Amino acid sequence: MSVETQVVDEPEVNRRDFIHIATGAMFAVGGAMVAWPFIDQMNPSADVRALATIEVDLSALEPGMGMKAMYRGKPLFVRRRTEAELAELKDVSISELRDPQEDTARVVEGKEEFLVILGVCTHLGCVPLGTAVGEKRGDYNGWYCPCHGSHYDVSGRIRKGPAPKNLEVPFYEYITDTTIKVGQEV
């Protein structure tokens, strides 16, 4: 084959370019397909995912009592608040709060007595005191974190100390009148 015929036969984008690009594309797709299982294996396995939700029976809680449960490896606090505590919460001025949030936004309508929160301080992750009988409840009668002195109120909102946010309210729903299902299946 002479040089001349090569020039005539080969367009600017020739077959070899096509083969190179097709090969590269196949490598990219194949590489991604191989990589995916090796990355996804690090995600929570089926036995871990099976524990993504828990059911908590609240029927034994009397007003003023609290309970703890284990949810996704963390403590879950439930407190049944008294009429007096709920009345007191109504007097709090939202604008004064560090993380402004109405108490009604933190409970289920019609079930205002029951506060369900994660027992993880929003400062550096310690477990606040105040759920079990005899534990220190802090200046606002809610929870008190012993690590760096954060005070939370009866709604689990941060009132004093270094924590930036209110105690987190996880996703939950009432599946019976007295039983909640915490978390969403993943």
Add this chain to the structure above:
Amino acid sequence: MGHNYKSKYENPVVNWIDTRLPIFWLVDTAVGAGHPTPKNLNYWWNFGSLAGLCLVVQLITGIVLAMHYTPHADMAFASVEHIMRDVNYGWLIRYIHANGASMFFIVVFIHIFRGLYYGSYKAPRELLWMLGVTILLLMMATAFMGYVLPWGQMSFWGATVITNLFSAIPYVGDSIVTLLWGGFSVDNPTLARFFSLHYLLPFVITGTVILHIWALNMPGSNNPSGIDVKGPADTIPFHPYYTIKDLFGIAVFLAFFSAFIFFMPNALGHPDNYIPADPLATPSHIVPEWYFLPFYAILRAVPDKLLGVVAMFGSIAVLFVLPWLDTSKVRSATFRPVYKWFFWIFVVVNFGLGWCGQADTDRVLIPLGTDKTAVAENIAARLEPASRAELLANVPSDMEVMKKYAERAGMSDLAFDRLVDAELISFQVVHLSQILTAWYFFHFLVLLPLLGYFEKTRPLPESLSSPIAADAMPAE
């Protein structure tokens, strides 16, 4: 290279790095465009890069499996099932790893037989070959310990049998076995150390592979003609010619590999290993993984415990000295008409040993009838002297006549039948193993040293680029 190395790369960043750390130079001269390679390599030369691929696959899948596996006697089996059922794509990763071990051995065995056929172990590649045999030994140790980790019945009893090999060592054998076990039997301490070493050894293999490639790069690859490269006309650059050929081989190999992973993932395993380890019950038919079968056959061929172990390890040790056992100056079997035949016989012998390794040793292959003299002697011992002399002087070929003597000696029918059964002669698997084992060592220790002196080799081509001048061809 050496002091004052100045990189030749035009890209300033590459040049800057390469001048200080010649990593680009290293890759380029090892597997790149800067590595001149014989131009006549055939597809048997693909298996080196395939072996490298297998090592990488085993490393990656193994590291991932270790994230989910629990090396404890009480939890190991369940953790493997956890990998199979719960971990995302755990089944895939474990099946790749388990079948990957078999693939690795298939590839390495072919790689070794290619070396045997084309004389790749001969000067100046002796160290290259010995490093390869070292890799084989390390692979065997790694594979064995890996097979123990699922802690199934085959894991447990395989570990028991193989570690007990060391009890054959005189005087200190039992102490060594106790040391290996970390107890009085295979148990949790054994599992924990096997896991640790199973994780370590692949990196030792990787290091040895780097030495293997380094030793390869000094003389360069052997080739199907087995003659030295004479000049640039005999070579082509490794990249892109052999990188693309290796890639094609990898694609074909992965298709073969995937067929096992996706369609018959347990074909090469044993169902018994899905039964949790039970120290109180040995499986009725215990065999090692297929890649150990030829060596297992050699072990069982020798009736003496110590000598059996010596023969088994000797079958690999002999490979270390192969470069000095083969006295022929010609490398490639292409030009060795006699060796070529013995090579293929040797291949068949190895397959035969592999078959023997999985069969029961006392399985009868060819029944050869009854040892009548032995039966007669046994009966004669119970007869009075006159009849005894008569029987022994003229051993009857008819078993009915024999039975008459037995009756005269006061033997019951049952006792007679038992005696006849006990004196059956047959050609059994163990005998075949012995013949094949003998041939294995005969091939290396007698045949190869002698062939170099007696074989009339064919004329070698001038060079790779002017192959086989017509007048150099032997008259067929």
